[in-house]
Amino acid sequence: MDPRSEVLLRQAELFTGSVLLAGLPADDLLHNLPDASGWTWHFGDHRHLGQRFGARTTFGVTPPEAETDTAVLFLPKSRELTDYLLATLASRLTGKLLYLVGEKRGGIERAARQLEAFGKPQKLDSARHCQLWKVRIEQPVPAPDLTSLAQRFTLDLADGPLQVVSLPGVFAHGRLDRGSALLLEHLDGLPSGHLLDFGCGAGVIGSWLKRRYPASQVSLMDVDAFAVEASRLTLAANNLEGSVFAGDGIGDAPEALVGIISNPPFHQGVHTHYQASEELLRQAHAHLERSGEIRIVANSFLRYPPLIEQHLGSCQTLAEREGFRIYRAGKR
Structure with a gap:
């Protein structure tokens, strides 16, 4: 199991209902969160997840259209990509929570500051050399044009x-x-x-x-x-x-x-x-x-x-x- 997924499962009670996991690793996380769905832009991960979880995962540069109660972004390497992904997820989560999880060596503490564009970030957990943050999207966010x-x-x-x-x-x-x-x-x-x-x-x-x-x-x-x-x-x-x-x-x-x-x-x-x-x-x-x-x-x-x-x-x-x-x- 990916350590970022392990951190999420430490807080599994937060991720009941319809949860969109954006950039999720190709592991057992969807098995452990049966009501969640995945969105990835890595074709290999999409293929692996699709073989196990079928239509619960999508591939592309935009998230699936279905409404979701909350979303989790697995921190990518690029700061510019993180900006786009956070904004496109936040645009669908007015009044709801957006989570960010990532490795410390991947820059999660720096990336958490990017959440300040949407509200006041809060760190929820730190384990497995990873951190989990959340922010509530209080105001409507315009969907970014890629x-x-x-x-x-x-x-x-x-x-x-x-x-x-x-x-x-x-x-x-x-x-x-x-x-x-x-x-x-x-x-x-x-x-x-x-x-x-x-x-x-x-x-x-x-x-x-x-x-x-x-x-x-x-x-x-x-x-x-x-x-x-x-x-x-x-x-x-x-x-x-x-x-x-x-x-x-x-x-x-x-x-x-x-x-x-x-x-x-x-x-x-x-x-x-x-x-x-x-x-x-x-x-x-x-x-x-x-x-x-x-x-x-x-x-x-x-x-x-x-x-x-x-x-x-x-x-x-x-x-x-x-x-x-x-x-x-x-x-x-």
Whole structure:
């Protein structure tokens, strides 16, 4: 059981009736709170919860429409995303209670101050290295417009400007990270066919691929609903077409790809998490055509070349800069 869930269950009498658990972990909490429902923007968690609890969980960037007696937000990593989530939950809870739970090392004490926008926060519990806070929503709160919270910026690339629309919570929100910048410089000469931007974030790589290779089919995939929505917005801002969808790792990717391009994620919340990246390297061959290849950017300290050579073929280092390396491997 996730320690944040354990803290909630210490106060289980507070969470009877219809409770919306926003950003809940994929554990047994819904089993212990039989009248509660879940809302998540992590596709892997949604799939796991859906297999056990069916329609009691929803996935997306907005909460389910059904009325609820109260709501609990499991603190995300991003402060901007926390602002949006608190506001969108508070807009449905006038006169009711909104709870916030999170790990101390995740910044729960700082985040609790964000509750002051809605009332006077009160700490209810501190255990399992987590804290539980509440606030009563005394005044009506307008529902936030997610797209109005987007950060829009222009990348001046070698082949012309690219418009980017980044949403709260998306990796490298409002900027181009150094790894992706380096990767963009080493994407020439890709085979013609179906290309995948794996872990697409705000859609920078996928949009560039579609512009550079207009005859190719381009798909963009991410585990995060806010990244999926941001990628759709970025494609639209550049008058480009692509298939954008949520997936929990390379197993959800299409087959018969000629190229998998990725700045693979290795953080989940406040935790370092390499599983998705390592599974990508182990399973990419099953999704590539015989002439297909993979190009990724990774921190220099990560020992990816042996894994790439074990499962794909000879690994080339195309570039190295500022602690990042670009790796390329063709399917053998």
